[in-house]
Amino acid sequence: MMNDVLNIGSRSDFVTLMFQILNPLKPYYTKEKAGLKIGYTSAHYEEKSAQMEGFSRPLWALAPFFAGGGKDDAFDEIYRNGIIAGTNPKSPEYWGKCHDYDQRFVEMAAISFSLLLIPDKLWAPLTDQQKGDFADWLNEINRHECCSCNWMFFKVMVNVALQSVGMPYDQKQMDESLDFIDSCYRENGWYVDGDNGQVDYYVPFGMHYYGIMYAMFMKEIDPVRSERFIERAKLFGKEFAYWFAQDGSALPYGRSLTYRFAQCSFYSICIAAGIEPLPKAVMKGIIMRHLRYWMEKPIFDNAGILTIGYCYPNLSMSESYNAPGSPYWSMKTFAVLLLDENNEFWKIKEEKLPELDNLKCIRYADMIVQRINGAVTAYPGGRLIEHQHTHTEEKYSKYAYSTKYGFSVMHSQVTMAEAAPDSTLAFEVFGHVFVRAQAHDFKVMEDRIISNWSPIEGIDVCSTIIPTKNGHKRIHVIKSKYDCIAHDTGFAVPIDSDIDQECKMICIDGNGKNEILKADPNTNLIASKTVIPMITYEIHKGENYIETMIENM
Template sequence: MSTTDNTDNTDTNTRPGLTLGYTTTHPFSRTPLTDRASVQHLLTTLLDPLEPFFSPGHARVRLPGGTAVRFDQTASEVEGFARPLWGVAFLLAGGGEYRGSEWWVEGLRNGTDPETEKEGEYWGYPADNDQRMVEMCPLGFALAVVPGIWEGIGERGRGNVERWLGNSINEKNMPNTNWLWFRVFANLGLKKNGGQFSQERLDADIKHLETFYRGDGWSNDGPEGIHQMDYYSSSFAIHFLQLLYAKLAGEDDPENAAEFKKRAQLAALDLLHYYDEEGRAIPFGRSVGYRFAMVSFWGALAYADVELPAPLTWGMVKGIVMRHLRWWQTQHDIWSSSGTLTIGYSYPCMYMAENYNSPGSPYWACLAFICLAVPETHPFWTSKEEDHWAVSPRIKALKQPGHIMSNLGGHCMLLSSGQACSYPMKGTHAKYGAFAYSSAFGYSVPTGLFTLEQYALASQLGLSDDEGESWKTRRLSTSTLETRSDGEGALPVLVSLWSPFRDVHVKTYLLPPREDTPNWHLRAHQIRAEGREVMTADGGFAIRSSRAKDGRMLGVYDDKVTHEGTRPVLVGNYDLATPAGWADGREGAFGVSVGAVGVKALEGDVIVGDQTGETKKRTAMLVNADPNSNLIEGRTTIPTLQGTVRKGETVWYVTAVYAKPSGEGVERREYLSGWDKVPEVPAWLRKEIAQ
């Protein structure tokens, strides 16, 4: 690591900044995580690089990147200021210290003062549905828990904050989503300090947020009719803020506080299935660019003094958090050269970004540091780390989100019923509508609207009516979670109905892995092409497409020395007609690099035919996906089965999907150890197909 002086032309002071060079490693990755003090230090490695990007009056933070979002530039810079405050507030509330904590006190004073507008510090009052409302949440929380901020802004500052944080948000419209919690905390922060707030508005918002509750501990990110249960339902917003509310407002509102804790107990036994033994979380849904915020729920349990449900222990909860942070320490490409977080997941990536992801947006990740507000005497900190998978079932069906969770074959995976974002979103079909999501391989998003290479249909079935130029996948669906038996015990199954075209209808069955074939899951699709002919492409997981020794594109699979490569040949985007790049669907296609992924067509096993009795056959190949389409790997290939369904036909396709990631103790020669042991199509599904 090297440091340099960065001089801001608008400021006569020279302020130090972090510069990462070709061979340097971010301090975040060089902090051994063992105890509370080490996590405190880890937070400072996130905060220190922000210093050069503060405005002179510290009310705004303009982070490198310069990318635009759907809201104005001032709101973007308010976001850059407010989101790191989550971490600062947690640190200070837990008795810690940070050398720059006064930056946020000064910034709050200047940002809410209309007289600083000429100096470029004033934030401006929010309009309806304004991004500034989101950033009021960490401001309100910080006011509630950090002694000294309210006094530190002075009498004039307190009046400005009351008007900006309370009056303005209480008079404006807000989206009917988790945003309502942000207004709750704006009022709560003022209430805790004796400022002007609206108890009526606070109570009304809490009451309305109750309509989002669906049962079993789960809340939707919206009202009835919306099926969107992602990390916003847990760690990013709803569960997280319910627990903070229970802690801060428990004396005034004991009934809701007790209910929120009860829901957290129920949800905890579901949510633990999203985190694997290596600390990876399953990326699913929008805003996964908030990265380690995905683990925030667990620290909030400790902060709110929730009694853990059996068989969870505080050692297991601590293990989930610490392993997760350690995994992110291995992701060295998440930083800008200035040491700030970038937009992306395991590397900078705008393809996956939402239209509200500004350069400061990733600092919602600071929610993960809620554990620092937990006293050092709490069993969260005094317990030894434990593995929750020692007591957790490896397969579990989750009714409310419509997921089947699996931890077999070296990774956590969820099979999805096909949720849908309630408003237009870039790549929404990939973020919610894919069939499977993996902690090891991540999901892929489209980079464009032309050919499979740009659509990057990882874990999706695409259908095309224009000879493969454009593709449609599952986005809106009607789904059920069922239980089937094949003589060896009950098995959860997801069934979804969806129509990529008005006259093409698909029924999809998703079957989780089994103990005897842990690296495989099954998909069965009944496709009714009533009004048009369609090409089909059923993709497996995406995997790194470069060789370990030199980074060049994978060659033909080498089963003797390197134990990496593909079968059939991975061809370039311009060589798709190469015969060597195609194989019979029964033989399948696979890619081997950081583990192995693949697909095989099993419809021949159940003698699937069309109305003429002709057996339908698919071909196997590897899609050379556009770079930066996958969240975790910048260069990927996707094993894919392709076929054609003629107009008027009804066809069944049965796809076996293989996945075995690399991991500690897994040798390269073992990546394909389960490839030849394909699961059998269960009898009940054979019967369903034969009808």
């Protein structure tokens, strides 16, 4: 098992694991090595871009590996030849001219990171013509619009890379992009992801990861901004630790969860850059436990290829931008390989998480985080933005998200089984199932969350979520123009579980009765077959008051 190499935490352990993950890819590079074809499912962008994505993402691990003194002739040759072919307009594998909001801009980040770390492999061996082609292709990002979110960092990193090798770059666009990133900053280390307006994993593996990269390479040229990024990372890392459970799992919340073990990559880039929001031994423990957690899951296919999904292969939970190569974003966690084998980090013994509060209001993440028996439950305020990506409602708008139980995504709104509405208040009306999506407003306090929302015109709900010692209490005031049914649902638990020992539902006030919903298979991110305990209420026209207790053991 891949987990067998993670007992000590030496550099050789990480290198062995990296090759166990990446070596299965070697037969699937295209003839001139500029693409990687590992599957037949589609994303919304062109197939050539999908294959280019598959090519680029392993570089998040390979570039630090080479920069830290590693050697692998096969990957060395693949990536040098692939970049030459991909940026040569005369090559049949040319990556092509870009357009506004192009997926290829995302992949330029890994290539720019690699150009900064290993110019001796990806730049020095090239002819002047090849260097010109490479630089011209990267400059495509300066000729087009990027999405107003973490993507603005891609313009920054491309221009930093071009500057580092003495090629023309666009200082104005770099400055404008950096100003936009600053506008996304909240407080205490937390950003929102631009126009998406959400706090999710794009804060650690997007905003902070790239900010730290910038500081690593620009500290002499731009010391003020570099120090600002470092200080923000130090603040963030202290509260981000609350998203990790005792068993190494991280909070399943938000989009892009198919990037799996990139969830801890923030701590990896901190270690690589010499930044200590937490002691090194604690950060090493977070990384080690997290990798062990993932390597125990069936996330690879029979050929050893990472699949789209979460704790098992699952296209249902994916976004429209997930192509077969997308999960290799996970390789960001191997940034620690930038440290050579003599670095003290490899000798440090991993430590447990520090003593964390059992209940923590993370104000600038708009959530309360609770720890029960080592597991993490987060209670987010809700979502104020409109629908943005696939399953936005399920990924941001439930009452609770759990490292132990994950969350479920809808197959359809026609039946309760297909809707699989866990950790929410689900209304059955007009032959469909409706749940909380965009909230009218919400308020996150130290001990509770209040949100006002409407599942459908004619029904208005005020929900109050109050964490308790063993779970949480929900109070709902419902004003309805219709007689209908409402289900206050608990976590989706594995189908063979003792439900009351996992998630006990208690009706405190109202006409509720206990029921068990057998959800459609493959709706939950962690367990492929689940049941959902719930309290079912009859809702009448007018004002209704219901109260439910949820105890998760």
